Amino acid sequence: MTQGTRRILSAFLAAAVSFCILFPAAAPAARDIAAELRQERGRLLEMKEREEKTAQELTEALRKENRSKGRVGELQALLTRQRSLLSRIDRKVSALNERLERAEKDVRELEAAHGQARTDLQRAEVVAFAGQRAGAEDPWQLSARERERHFMRVYLAADAEGVARITRARERKEEELSGLERQVAVTERTMAREKKVGESLLSRQEEERRRLADIEREKKHKEKELKSLRAKIARMESVVSRVERQVKERERRARKAAGRGSASREPAEAPRRFASLSGGLSAPLAGKVVTRFGRQHDTTFDVTIENRGVEIEAPSGASVKSVGQGEVAFAGAVSGFGNVLIVQHGGGLFSVYGRLETFLVKQGEAVKRGTVVGRLPGSPSGKSVLYLELRAGGTAIDPTSAIPLDS
Amino acid sequence: MSEQTSLWWIDWRLSRLPLVRETIGRFLFFCLLGFALLSLLLSGGASRFLADRYAITAVLRADVPSAEAEGLARKVAALPPVRSAAYRDPEAAWKEFLRAYPGLDPLRGAGRNPMPGYIEIRIRPDRLTRADVDLVASALRSVPLVEQVLAGEEWLPRLLRADRLAFWAGWGIFSAFLAGFFLVGRLQERGRAVALAGDFAFLVERGVPTGRMVFFRAASAAVSGFLLAAAGTAAGGGALFLFLRKFPFLEGGIGPPSDLLLPRTLAVAVLFSCGVALLSAAASLLGWRAALSGRK
Numbered sequence: 284m285t286q287g288t289r290r291i292l293s294a295f296l297a298a299a300v301s302f303c304i305l306f307p308a309a310a311p312a313a314r315d316i317a318a319e320l321r322q323e324r325g326r327l328l329e330m331k332e333r334e335e336k337t338a339q340e341l342t343e344a345l346r347k348e349n350r351s352k353g354r355v356g357e358l359q360a361l362l363t364r365q366r367s368l369l370s371r372i373d374r375k376v377s378a379l380n381e382r383l384e385r386a387e388k389d390v391r392e393l394e395a396a397h398g399q400a401r402t403d404l405q406r407a408e409v410v411a412f413a414g415q416r417a418g419a420e421d422p423w424q425l426s427a428r429e430r431e432r433h434f435m436r437v438y439l440a441a442d443a444e445g446v447a448r449i450t451r452a453r454e455r456k457e458e459e460l461s462g463l464e465r466q467v468a469v470t471e472r473t474m475a476r477e478k479k480v481g482e483s484l485l486s487r488q489e490e491e492r493r494r495l496a497d498i499e500r501e502k503k504h505k506e507k508e509l510k511s512l513r514a515k516i517a518r519m520e521s522v523v524s525r526v527e528r529q530v531k532e533r534e535r536r537a538r539k540a541a542g543r544g545s546a547s548r549e550p551a552e553a554p555r556r557f558a559s560l561s562g563g564l565s566a567p568l569a570g571k572v573v574t575r576f577g578r579q580h581d582t583t584f585d586v587t588i589e590n591r592g593v594e595i596e597a598p599s600g601a602s603v604k605s606v607g608q609g610e611v612a613f614a615g616a617v618s619g620f621g622n623v624l625i626v627q628h629g630g631g632l633f634s635v636y637g638r639l640e641t642f643l644v645k646q647g648e649a650v651k652r653g654t655v656v657g658r659l660p661g662s663p664s665g666k667s668v669l670y671l672e673l674r675a676g677g678t679a680i681d682p683t684s685a686i687p688l689d690s
Numbered sequence: 691m692s693e694q695t696s697l698w699w700i701d702w703r704l705s706r707l708p709l710v711r712e713t714i715g716r717f718l719f720f721c722l723l724g725f726a727l728l729s730l731l732l733s734g735g736a737s738r739f740l741a742d743r744y745a746i747t748a749v750l751r752a753d754v755p756s757a758e759a760e761g762l763a764r765k766v767a768a769l770p771p772v773r774s775a776a777y778r779d780p781e782a783a784w785k786e787f788l789r790a791y792p793g794l795d796p797l798r799g800a801g802r803n804p805m806p807g808y809i810e811i812r813i814r815p816d817r818l819t820r821a822d823v824d825l826v827a828s829a830l831r832s833v834p835l836v837e838q839v840l841a842g843e844e845w846l847p848r849l850l851r852a853d854r855l856a857f858w859a860g861w862g863i864f865s866a867f868l869a870g871f872f873l874v875g876r877l878q879e880r881g882r883a884v885a886l887a888g889d890f891a892f893l894v895e896r897g898v899p900t901g902r903m904v905f906f907r908a909a910s911a912a913v914s915g916f917l918l919a920a921a922g923t924a925a926g927g928g929a930l931f932l933f934l935r936k937f938p939f940l941e942g943g944i945g946p947p948s949d950l951l952l953p954r955t956l957a958v959a960v961l962f963s964c965g966v967a968l969l970s971a972a973a974s975l976l977g978w979r980a981a982l983s984g985r986k
Contacts, residue, residue: 425743425849426745426840431787438805441802
């Protein structure tokens, strides 16, 4: 819950409690002021609901903005990596293409050399086997002939070996060429795929940026709206406070006139006033205080908020009991607190129970200390939270100072 | 003594003109025969010709240095049957090959020379035999530097057979001519004996012993035969010498002129003259006997 929301809800609860105070104590002469007060309070409530809604929307916009910025950052990092990868692949393709060209040139040269070598070999074989030998007419040069035949065999063998060597070299080059072509094809496919991925990332980033821009526009709009609403609420609260003061003054005068005057009690005495209630006070349920009263630091938004009550974590569906004797002054839904029940204990003392699922008492019904007034809602985690606020003379006091609660 | 001396040349005194004709004829004959004899002696039939054309080729390995190859050639040249051994380096082998196959020259202008070096071994003409060739070839095959020995294994037997045939043919013809000389000489001696029968009978009546007269006639025939053969052989040798000097290419088939003066050649010429002397004496005796037989 944001600081603004809490502040608004607290103000609302204060107004609601004040409303409850006024009715039993209002004199017939002040009916016009009460009516005006009710009307102003209704408007205030409406505005606060709007403010709460706007604040929630703003919070949601902030979350969206953070998420969107995170996504944009992630996409930017991905795009950078993608561009680097594409650059590497491009360099690799260039290098492969250069090697491919060299290999093709080598293969062409080897093919030409192979053709020439084969032609030479065939011509040499023709020369050898057609007896195109100088001095062949001398039949007595037997040894010379024998040597020349041997050398011709050496020559042909060397030529054949040369042809075979060129053939092997050409085959190796052709294999290398095939391998390079396969590598180029694979790399080009990879590059095309990565380009698509890059385009997709770019498209997503653009989309995310547009969304972020929308969110920022929405956020600015909501901030403006919230600011305006808060100004209105402040003015309205000022009006309501003034009216409340008038009502209290009238009540005090009325009590004084009735001889039942009593000394005004200071807010510092509020816990004692609660303790002096008939039957004393008891905890509304067994649970642990998870949100404390007063000024607290909200780590989510890094702000200091002021809690006007406490939140008690208890098992889901637990029964909520009245902390003391009194009368149900209000039972209804309040935005941000769910179902809220207010018990008037008299003497300007009120206890407020928020986030109930069901009410087990009705407005105007008298309750005693420990009377079950409602139940907490169920939840998948098995835990629910009760909002408890104590007010004395229109001022919220720390419930843990008046009621023994497990913290 | 004078009577005895007169019996030596009795035929010359009794029949001078026919004897001059015979002597001239025999001299010319011996010139030819001496020429043939010396030619046969120097050439060994066809041995020199064939030996000049036959060579054993020791093909060396490709990586043999020239110095080692030349050392090997010197060692081979020292073998008894070897007349000469010459090392040809790969470049010389390549040039020789291109000379033999001029059509290949343009085919391998820039190519590497694939030819190995080799040693060409010539055998002495008088040692051109299968055993000597095998001796040299087997000696070469045992040398690690030698990759292959080309000794004409396929055609060498035919060559040696031709050599033997030429040898026997040459000497056979020579012998036939010599036999012809003997037969003709016998006939001439017989004819002269018949022609001079009266003169011989007169001498016998005067107390000259027949045997003595026959002996002196045979002795004079031997001496004249020796002298004629020697002179003819010398003349034939001189002619052969001039012939070889004039036609040097014949040295390959016959031999160098200087070999004519070798002691061996001279000894053979002397032996030949002696042989002719014996044949002349025999012809004289046999002719006398034939003349007596005919008279009876």
